[in-house]
Amino acid sequence: MAVAIKTKRTFAKAGVITGLIIGGLFAGLPVLWMLSTSFKSNGEVFQNPPKLITSTFSLDAYTAILGNGTQLRYFLNSYIVAIAVTLLTLLVALLAGYAFSRFNFPFQKTINAVIVSVQAVPPITLVIPYFGLVVALGLYNTYPGLILTHMVFTLPYAIIMITAYLNTLPKELDESVKVDGGTGWTALWRILVPISVPGLIAVGVYTFMISWNEYLFALTLTRTDDMRTVPIGIQMLMGQHSYEWNQMMAMSILGSIPVLVLFLLFQKRFIGGLTAGAVKA
Amino acid sequence: MTLLAPPAAPPAEQAAPARKTLARRLVPYGYLSPTIVLIVVLMVVPIVMVISYSFRDNVIVQENSVFAGFANYTKVLTDPDFLVAMKNTAVFITVSMVAHLVLGLTFAMMLNTQLLSGVTKAIFRIVYILPWLFTIAVIAVIWRLLLDPSGVINYVLHSIGLINDGVNWLGDPGKALWAVTFINIWSGYPFFMISLLAGLQGIPNDLYEAAAVDGTNWFQRFRHVTLPQLRPVIISMAVLDLIWTSQQFALIWMTTGGGPLNTTEMLSTYTYKQAFSEYEFSTASAAAVIVLLLTMVLAFFYVRQQRER
Numbered sequence: 256m257a258v259a260i261k262t263k264r265t266f267a268k269a270g271v272i273t274g275l276i277i278g279g280l281f282a283g284l285p286v287l288w289m290l291s292t293s294f295k296s297n298g299e300v301f302q303n304p305p306k307l308i309t310s311t312f313s314l315d316a317y318t319a320i321l322g323n324g325t326q327l328r329y330f331l332n333s334y335i336v337a338i339a340v341t342l343l344t345l346l347v348a349l350l351a352g353y354a355f356s357r358f359n360f361p362f363q364k365t366i367n368a369v370i371v372s373v374q375a376v377p378p379i380t381l382v383i384p385y386f387g388l389v390v391a392l393g394l395y396n397t398y399p400g401l402i403l404t405h406m407v408f409t410l411p412y413a414i415i416m417i418t419a420y421l422n423t424l425p426k427e428l429d430e431s432v433k434v435d436g437g438t439g440w441t442a443l444w445r446i447l448v449p450i451s452v453p454g455l456i457a458v459g460v461y462t463f464m465i466s467w468n469e470y471l472f473a474l475t476l477t478r479t480d481d482m483r484t485v486p487i488g489i490q491m492l493m494g495q496h497s498y499e500w501n502q503m504m505a506m507s508i509l510g511s512i513p514v515l516v517l518f519l520l521f522q523k524r525f526i527g528g529l530t531a532g533a534v535k536a
Numbered sequence: 537m538t539l540l541a542p543p544a545a546p547p548a549e550q551a552a553p554a555r556k557t558l559a560r561r562l563v564p565y566g567y568l569s570p571t572i573v574l575i576v577v578l579m580v581v582p583i584v585m586v587i588s589y590s591f592r593d594n595v596i597v598q599e600n601s602v603f604a605g606f607a608n609y610t611k612v613l614t615d616p617d618f619l620v621a622m623k624n625t626a627v628f629i630t631v632s633m634v635a636h637l638v639l640g641l642t643f644a645m646m647l648n649t650q651l652l653s654g655v656t657k658a659i660f661r662i663v664y665i666l667p668w669l670f671t672i673a674v675i676a677v678i679w680r681l682l683l684d685p686s687g688v689i690n691y692v693l694h695s696i697g698l699i700n701d702g703v704n705w706l707g708d709p710g711k712a713l714w715a716v717t718f719i720n721i722w723s724g725y726p727f728f729m730i731s732l733l734a735g736l737q738g739i740p741n742d743l744y745e746a747a748a749v750d751g752t753n754w755f756q757r758f759r760h761v762t763l764p765q766l767r768p769v770i771i772s773m774a775v776l777d778l779i780w781t782s783q784q785f786a787l788i789w790m791t792t793g794g795g796p797l798n799t800t801e802m803l804s805t806y807t808y809k810q811a812f813s814e815y816e817f818s819t820a821s822a823a824a825v826i827v828l829l830l831t832m833v834l835a836f837f838y839v840r841q842q843r844e845r
Binding site for chain 1: 561563564565567568570571572574575577578579581582583585586589595596639642643646647649651652660662663664665666667669670671672673674676677678679680681682684686687688691695722726779782783785786789790803804807808811812817820821824825827828831832834835838
């Protein structure tokens with residue numbers, strides 16, 4: 256009997272491991288292929304039979320990307336936009352989260368419902384009036400135009416998450432500041448912000464990712480190479496040198512590194528934050 | 537918070553408490569003011585604008601636009617390309633959603649197994665989340681490389697005898713829609729998986745123990761314990777997934793551009809082309825409003841589902 260159960264367990268374990276490996280290949284092989292191609296010479300990319308590990312390993316594709324001023328500019332632009340979006344989103348969302356968490360006021364539910372519903376509005380619906388607005392405001396092909404419009408994606412999520420986080424902190428914390436003569440403002444910055452750092456990091460990482468990956472607005476609201484971001488840069492590379500696959504893969508990897516690093520560093524907090532509420536991907 | 541200070545004139549003695557309460561009542565709006573300004577500028581105004589564009593002609597490109605009534609809507613709704621885009625979007629989002637659910641649930645259950653150590657599961661979890669960590673632009677170029685007529689996927693299929701010649705997956709009108717749907721399935725299942733994994737971990741173990749005592753087999757436990765427990769997560773993820781996939785633009789734009797012959801045209805690419813390739817901003821706005829209305833129908837179901845939870 257005991258042997259039978261043990262055999263059954265071994266079979267089940269073998270089955271699960273086989274399943275996990277098959278799924279892992281499905282998930283991981285395309286990524287591995289991208290990595291492998293980035294180390295190949297371009298003539299080797301479509302060689303027959305294909306090789307996962309190249310015999311002529313080279314970093315030429317990376318040096319070509321990193322030695323190109325236009326490509327570097329795409330990276331600089333992406334960092335500027337994503338960091339600015341992250342800081343602004345955190346600031347604005349923190350103030351809003353504080354209001355939602357610590358006050359009761361008329362229209363609270365309505366405002367909250369509007370913020371939640373913003374997440375469902377299709378970007379393609381917004382991009383047409385944004386184009387009109389951004390041109391009219393003189394923000395076409397500028398950083399502020401991109402930063403501002405990216406916030407429509409990042410702000411609702413950040414407000415919802417920060418409100419939820421602040422709700423977990425006892426109100427007695429801010430009351431103690433007020434007893435000492437401080438205002439809500441000082442309570443927010445002196446007490447709540449310092450102990451909310453873990454929550455703010457999770458929200459910040461997610462905000463950075465959304466902005467770093469954004470494509471439609473960057474495509475529509477910028478025009479010149481000195482304003483384009485990495486996702487558009489990858490597309491431009493595809494258009495210009497449709498045969499430089501190794502460079503396209505190298506650029507893709509370089510463009511994915513910030514998000515991969517942030518994810519690996521904050522994985523646990525991040526997944527926890529994601530599943531805490533249904534959040535926009 | 538100087539914004540919220542009472543008016544400059546010094547208040548009379550008796551009125552002071554009342555004013556103070558008013559000022560105090562305004563405090564939360566002070567904290568919310570940056571948000572409110574941004575929501576108005578980024579949401580309210582643009583939606584009003586796009587609706588008004590959709591009822592006018594020659595918007596954006598010309599100074600003087602004229603009222604056009606429902607002409608733009610008639611034009612869009614009778615455009616065969618738009619109807620094809622509707623059909624393609626429906627296929628794309630439904631097939632993606634079902635596949636995301638099946639893959640996400642399968643992977644989540646494998647990752648939730650009691651049979652393997654925590655470290656093994658953690659490593660697999662990272663591998664399984666990988667597709668979700670790459671931006672759509674990167675996913676598009678990876679799959680263009682893999683699905684190239686002389687690419688590695690064709691090589692493998694050819695070697696095992698499934699195909700004779702290199703198939704142009706993204707360029708063949710009969711296959712392109714399935715190819716982009718497949719890419720979207722690959723890139724989108726991890727989000728389902730993460731949520732379902734959290735859902736699985738939240739199912740109390742005694743439910744399974746009680747079921748095991750009753751002599752049930754694995755499938756019966758899955759059918760009568762796991763699925764009912766996950767039902768709320770599954771339904772809300774399914775609706776959210778339909779909404780997000782319907783908004784997918786970058787993937788289509790960077791792999792097929794809506795072609796060949798409109799076979800992968802989606803509502804998003806149709807609208808984009810009307811606006812930024814044809815400069816028909818009026819018809820594009822009408823299409824954009826229709827997309828908004830369709831999304832609102834889905835969002836309505838989502839909100840109703842959330843209320844029931």
